[in-house]
Amino acid sequence: MxxxxxxxxxxxxxxxxxxxxxxxxxxxxxxxxxxxxxxxxxxxxxxxNPNVFTYLINQFASIYYASSLPKKYRDHLLIAEDGTYMEIPYNVYNINDFQFCMNQHVHDIFDVKKVQSKAGGLYDVTNSLFIDFSLKPAPYSETPLAFAHLYRTKKILKNQKIIYLADRYYGSAEIISHLEFLKYNYVIRGKSNFYKKQVSLMQSDDEWIEVEVDDKWLKRFRFSLEAKELRKEKPIFKIRVIKRVYKYTDINHVFIVKTLFILPI
Structure with a gap:
C-alpha cells in the first residue's frame, strides 16, 4: 500500500x-x-506522519472558504470549539506516547485499562465541516488546543464574518481577548463563577459588564501574545452577559440548569 x-x-x-x-x-x-x-x-x-491529515484538513478548508459554496447564518460562519477524550488502540507504545490521567483507580501504568487521548476540533456548524483538529496526550489541556486552532485557521477565515461558539471551559479573559483581536464575534457559555464579582452586581438577566485585567491577571496569559498586548493597551473590556434558566426532563427527574452566556460588543 x-x-x-x-x-x-x-x-x-x-x-x-x-x-x-x-x-x-x-x-x-x-x-x-x-x-x-x-x-x-x-x-x-x-x-x-499523522500531521499530514492536519495539513490536508487545512488545505481543503482554504479551498472551500475561498469559494462561494459555504452556507452562512445571517452572513456569518458559525464555528464551534470543543474538546473530548478519545479512546485509541491499547498497547504499551500508545500508553507511553499518549500518557494517561491518574485518578482513584489509575495510579501508574499497570492500572491502565484503556488508552485515551485529548482531542479538540474547530467545527463549522452550518456546513458540517471540521476546519481544524488536534490529537494530543490525555493530560493535555483544551485551552492550548483552542489557541492552536485559532492560529492555524486565521488565514483561512481572514475575510469571513465569524461567530465563535464554545462551552464553559473557553470563557477565559485570554481567549476573549484573542477573539477580540481577530475581530470574531462569539457566544460562550459561562461557568457559575464566571467574573463572579461583576455578574453579582447585575440588576437584570441581560446586561453589559466591564472587566479590568490587571498586571497580575495579565501574567496568566500564556498562549496569545496578541491578547496580552491588546489588554496592555486596553485593560478594561466590555462584554454582554445573559442569564438563562433551562428545564429538561429525563425518565425519572426534572432538571433545572442555570447558565450564563457571554457575547461581545
Whole structure:
C-alpha cells in the first residue's frame, strides 16, 4: 500500500474492523485481488506522519472558504470549539506516547485499562465541516488546543464574518481577548463563577459588564501574545452577559440548569 492509498484508506474508512475496512477499500477501487493483510497495513501506517491529515484538513478548508459554496447564518460562519477524550488502540507504545490521567483507580501504568487521548476540533456548524483538529496526550489541556486552532485557521477565515461558539471551559479573559483581536464575534457559555464579582452586581438577566485585567491577571496569559498586548493597551473590556434558566426532563427527574452566556460588543 503506497502513500496515497494509505491517505485514501483513512479518509474514506467507515467500517468497524480493519479486515472489513480493507475488504471494502479494495473492492471500492476494483482491485480486490491486491488486498493486503492487516499486518501489511500496519507496516504502511507506521511510515505515515499523522500531521499530514492536519495539513490536508487545512488545505481543503482554504479551498472551500475561498469559494462561494459555504452556507452562512445571517452572513456569518458559525464555528464551534470543543474538546473530548478519545479512546485509541491499547498497547504499551500508545500508553507511553499518549500518557494517561491518574485518578482513584489509575495510579501508574499497570492500572491502565484503556488508552485515551485529548482531542479538540474547530467545527463549522452550518456546513458540517471540521476546519481544524488536534490529537494530543490525555493530560493535555483544551485551552492550548483552542489557541492552536485559532492560529492555524486565521488565514483561512481572514475575510469571513465569524461567530465563535464554545462551552464553559473557553470563557477565559485570554481567549476573549484573542477573539477580540481577530475581530470574531462569539457566544460562550459561562461557568457559575464566571467574573463572579461583576455578574453579582447585575440588576437584570441581560446586561453589559466591564472587566479590568490587571498586571497580575495579565501574567496568566500564556498562549496569545496578541491578547496580552491588546489588554496592555486596553485593560478594561466590555462584554454582554445573559442569564438563562433551562428545564429538561429525563425518565425519572426534572432538571433545572442555570447558565450564563457571554457575547461581545
Amino acid at each position: 503506497n502513500f496515497y492509498s494509505v491517505i485514501y484508506y483513512f479518509i474514506f474508512r467507515n467500517k468497524t474492523t480493519t479486515n472489513a475496512e480493507l475488504t471494502h477499500f479494495y473492492s471500492s477501487i476494483d482491485k480486490f485481488e491486491k488486498r493486503i493483510s492487516k499486518q501489511a497495513l500496519n507496516k504502511a501506517i507506521k511510515k505515515l
